[in-house]
Amino acid sequence: MTLSLAAHAQAQPPAEPSPAALVDALNNAFGKHAGKRASHAKGFCATGVFTPAPGAAGFAGSPLFRQSSVAAQVRFSVGGGNPGVSDKSRSVRGLTMRLSGGGEVYDLLLLSEPVFFAATPASFVSFLEARVPDPATRKPDPQKIAVHNAAYPDGTRQPALLAAHAAPQSYATTAYFSNNAFVFGGEGQARQHARIVVEPQAGTHYLSADQEQSLPDQFLQAELRERLGKDAVAYTIYAQLPAAGDSLLDPSQPWQGSAKVALGTLAVQALDDAGACDGVVFMPGNLPASIAMSDDPILRSRAAAYAVSLARRSGGK
Numbered sequence: 133m134t135l136s137l138a139a140h141a142q143a144q145p146p147a148e149p150s151p152a153a154l155v156d157a158l159n160n161a162f163g164k165h166a167g168k169r170a171s172h173a174k175g176f177c178a179t180g181v182f183t184p185a186p187g188a189a190g191f192a193g194s195p196l197f198r199q200s201s202v203a204a205q206v207r208f209s210v211g212g213g214n215p216g217v218s219d220k221s222r223s224v225r226g227l228t229m230r231l232s233g234g235g236e237v238y239d240l241l242l243l244s245e246p247v248f249f250a251a252t253p254a255s256f257v258s259f260l261e262a263r264v265p266d267p268a269t270r271k272p273d274p275q276k277i278a279v280h281n282a283a284y285p286d287g288t289r290q291p292a293l294l295a296a297h298a299a300p301q302s303y304a305t306t307a308y309f310s311n312n313a314f315v316f317g318g319e320g321q322a323r324q325h326a327r328i329v330v331e332p333q334a335g336t337h338y339l340s341a342d343q344e345q346s347l348p349d350q351f352l353q354a355e356l357r358e359r360l361g362k363d364a365v366a367y368t369i370y371a372q373l374p375a376a377g378d379s380l381l382d383p384s385q386p387w388q389g390s391a392k393v394a395l396g397t398l399a400v401q402a403l404d405d406a407g408a409c410d411g412v413v414f415m416p417g418n419l420p421a422s423i424a425m426s427d428d429p430i431l432r433s434r435a436a437a438y439a440v441s442l443a444r445r446s447g448g449k
């Protein structure tokens with residue numbers, strides 16, 4: 133009896149981290165900062181307009197894509213849970229938008245690299261545990277990162293991309309990606325997996341070596357304010373289609389697919405200094421009727437973790 137129970141226990145797959153464990157991993161790596169998001173803690177709000185592309189409704193048939201234009205609530209952010217992080221740091225930048233129109237709400241949460249740093253929630257926790265600062269050096273221990281990389285090679289791809297170039301010069305001069313795949317197609321339409329890719333109309337520009345030296349740690353908000361004083365900041369939003377063999381479940385894998393469908397244009401028009409987005413939780417599951425979540429385990433685990441983060445920051449904990 134004892135033996136068979138032990139065998140049964142061994143056969144169980146490791147438990148998935150709970151939503152609280154996902155947020156604890158962020159808090160342990162970046163510290164707890166009262167009232168701030170557990171991830172993308174540093175950021176600011178803006179407003180704009182989304183104009184659906186002519187063919188968007190044929191691909192994603194929801195009422196939202198049939199409007200001539202819809203309101204966009206936007207948040208720009210620096211990745212990680214440290215609200216004091218430098219704008220020059222070689223980490224991801226975030227572009228988040230809530231499009232509201234035709235009776236629907238569509239939240240898009242996007243990162244400035246095409247792949248995520250984990251394939252599964254367990255890998256996410258291990259990645260962050262390996263980066264908890266060593267009390268002596270106040271920096272992550274390279275040995276712990278090496279141990280993580282050996283166990284989870286999926287954790288090496290995003291850091292390699294980030295190390296290969298400087299931080300963006302502006303929130304207006306980097307592309308953004310959903311990493312996770314979603315399933316497009318309304319009633320009566322073909323179902324099609326796609327990732328979101330957002331291309332900046334201003335082109336992609338990273339900091340020069342001189343700028344990395346000379347710019348202050350805070351410049352992204354002032355830079356965008358100045359840019360918006362002259363014109364709107366525009367991006368084209370595409371659904372990228374997978375090539376044969378592209379993973380539909382693993383956001384740490386790049387896609388080779390070159391076909392893409394234009395969904396529309398986001399024009400950011402002004403900063404929102406009143407901070408209307410601060411108390412908002414953008415949710416990867418807030419989708420129009422014609423878009424569904426894929427079975428990607430990272431995507432599936434996110435909503436509950438975001439709710440934990442909201443509860444903690446609303447409670448000031």
Ligand code: HEM
Pocket residue numbers: 154155158168169170171172175207208209226227228241242243248252253256309310311312383412413414430433434437438441442445
């Ligand atoms: C298991 C995986 C993940 C976990 C546990 C996680 C967790 C979180 C948490 C707790 C927040 C703060 C929520 C809030 O308080 O409002 C956040 C924000 C964010 N996450 Fe994730 N995340 C994950 C994966 C991803 C992926 C794959 C992306 C790819 C696009 C992403 C993009 C973002 C962005 C852009 C924000 C900022 C949202 C805003 O501006 O309010 N996350 N994440």
